[in-house]
Amino acid sequence: MTLEAVIFGGMGSVAECAEIDRAAWNGAFRMHDVPWNWSWDTYAELMRPGGDRQLAARYAAHLGQVVEADALDATHRKLFAAMLAEEVPLRPGVARVLAWAARGGLRLALVSRAEAQQVTALLKATARGRAGIAFDVAVLRSDVARMAPDPEAMALAVERLAVGRGRSVVVADTPATAQAARLAGLPVLAFPGRLAEAEPEEFGGCPMSHVLTPEALARAWRGEVNTAAE
Numbered sequence: 001m002t003l004e005a006v007i008f009g010g011m012g013s014v015a016e017c018a019e020i021d022r023a024a025w026n027g028a029f030r031m032h033d034v035p036w037n038w039s040w041d042t043y044a045e046l047m048r049p050g051g052d053r054q055l056a057a058r059y060a061a062h063l064g065q066v067v068e069a070d071a072l073d074a075t076h077r078k079l080f081a082a083m084l085a086e087e088v089p090l091r092p093g094v095a096r097v098l099a100w101a102a103r104g105g106l107r108l109a110l111v112s113r114a115e116a117q118q119v120t121a122l123l124k125a126t127a128r129g130r131a132g133i134a135f136d137v138a139v140l141r142s143d144v145a146r147m148a149p150d151p152e153a154m155a156l157a158v159e160r161l162a163v164g165r166g167r168s169v170v171v172a173d174t175p176a177t178a179q180a181a182r183l184a185g186l187p188v189l190a191f192p193g194r195l196a197e198a199e200p201e202e203f204g205g206c207p208m209s210h211v212l213t214p215e216a217l218a219r220a221w222r223g224e225v226n227t228a229a230e
Contacts, residue, residue, distance in 0.1 A: 001166055001167060002167065003106065003167060003168075003169060003217070003218060003221050004105075004106055004107060004161075004163040004164075004167040004168070005106055005107040005108070005109060005158075005161045005163045005167060005168040005169075006097065006101055006106055006107075006108055006109070006168070006169055006170075006171065006217060007108075007109040007110075007111060007154065007157050007158075007161075007168055007169070007170045007171065007181070007186070008108070008109065008110045008111070008135075008170075008171050009111050009148070009154070009170050009171055009172045009173065009174075009177035009178075009180070009181060010111065010112055010113070010148075010172075010173050010174065010177050010193075011110075011112050011114055011118070011119065011122050012173040012174065012193040012194075012195065013091070013094075013171045013172065013173040013177070013191055013193070014090060014091065014094055014110070014122065014126060015088045015089065015090055015091060015094075015122060015125070015126050016089075016091055016193055016194055017084065017088060017122065018043075018044075018047075018193060018194050018195050019040075019194070020080065020083050020084065020088075021043075021080055022038060022040065022043040023079075023083065024076050024077075024079040024080035024083055025038055025043065025055065025056070025072075025076050026038055027075075027076075027079045028056075028072050028073075028075040028076040028079055029072070031075055031079075032067075032068065032071060032072055032075065034067055034072065036059070038059075042059075043055075044195055046058060046059060047174075047195055048175075048176075048195075049176070054069060054073065056069045056072040056073060056076075057069035057073075077114075077115055077117060077118055078117070080114075080118050080121070081117045081118050081120075081121040082121075084118070084121035084122055084124070084125045085121065085124075085125070086125065087125055087126075087128060087129075088122065088125035088126055088129075089126075089129060090126055090129040090130065091191070091193070091212065092210070092211040092212065093209075093211040093212030093213050094129075094212050095129050095130065095131070096212070096213065096214070097212050097213065097214055097217065098130055098131075098133045099131065099133065100214040101133075102133045107136045107137070107161050107163060108133075108134075108135045108136050108137070109135060109136065109137040109138070109139065109157045109160070109161055110135045110137070110138045110139070111138075111139045111148075111153045111154060111157050111177075112138070112139070112140055112141070113141050113147045113148065114140060114141060115140060115141050115142060116140055116142070119138060119140060123135075136161065137157055137160040137161050139153045139156050139157045139160065143156060144156060147180075148174075148176040148177045148179070148180035149175075149176040149177075149179035149180045149183070150180060150183075151180045151181070151183035151184035153180065154170065154180050154181050154183075154184035154186060155184045158184065158186070165184070165185045165186055168186055168187075168221075169186070169187050169188070169189060169217050169220055169221040170186050170187065170188045170189070171189055171191050171212065171217070172188050172189065172190055172191060172203070172206070173191050173192060173193040173195070173196060174192075174193065174195055174196045175196060175199065175202035175203050175204070178190055178203045178204060178206050179204065182204065182206075187220050187221050187222075187223060188203075188206045188207075188220060189206065189207050189208070189209060189212075189216055189217055189220035190203040190206040190207065190208040190209070191208075191209060191210070191212055192208070192210070206220070207219060207220040207224065
């Protein structure tokens with residue numbers, strides 16, 4: 001059996017854009033005259049559970065306040081896409097892995113809780129770094145009813161890749177993504193982004209690397225667990 005596909009489990013596994021996302025939320029609050037300003041700690045705590053992107057609705061419920069959460073979400077998505085207009089660097093090692101996959105004929109998938117507008121903006125912002133290498137499959141927020149840590153999106157990615165679970169490996173930047181991949185029966189390489197850098201133990205013992213490499217992906221696919229993160 002050979003490795004035939006790499007699934008990037010989130011925009012954050014490709015480029016570090018959490019700070020841009022937080023800024024977009026705070027911009028949306030200002031535009032809608034909502035007196036919130038999320039610090040990094042507040043934003044990170046809201047993102048931890050996974051499962052949805054209705055951060056504003058959850059935060060309002062926590063405060064016992066009523067806001068137009070859908071309108072805030074829509075404005076946030078537009079601002080986030082606009083903020084990604086400039087070039088955004090790929091995370092360490094991603095360019096090498098994309099080139100390795102292209103040379104070896106491996107298929108590439110991107111699974112994201114974002115909408116098409118945001119993902120398209122990210123792909124444009126990382127186009128130079130990706131050297132024209134495209135993802136063969138994208139599973140986005142609108143494609144599924146449930147998001148990570150639910151395995152629905154991962155299972156759909158495998159189905160669309162048409163290579164089988166045993167021939168795929170997932171790059172997970174958050175514990176929720178890693179859990180979704182494991183529940184879908186997929187091997188995982190933990191690649192913590194800034195949102196998860198303080199909680200490596202929550203990846204459930206997955207092999208881990210802080211610089212993405214073909215070698216680390218191959219070891220994760222084979223089920224080899226490193227004694228220390230690379």
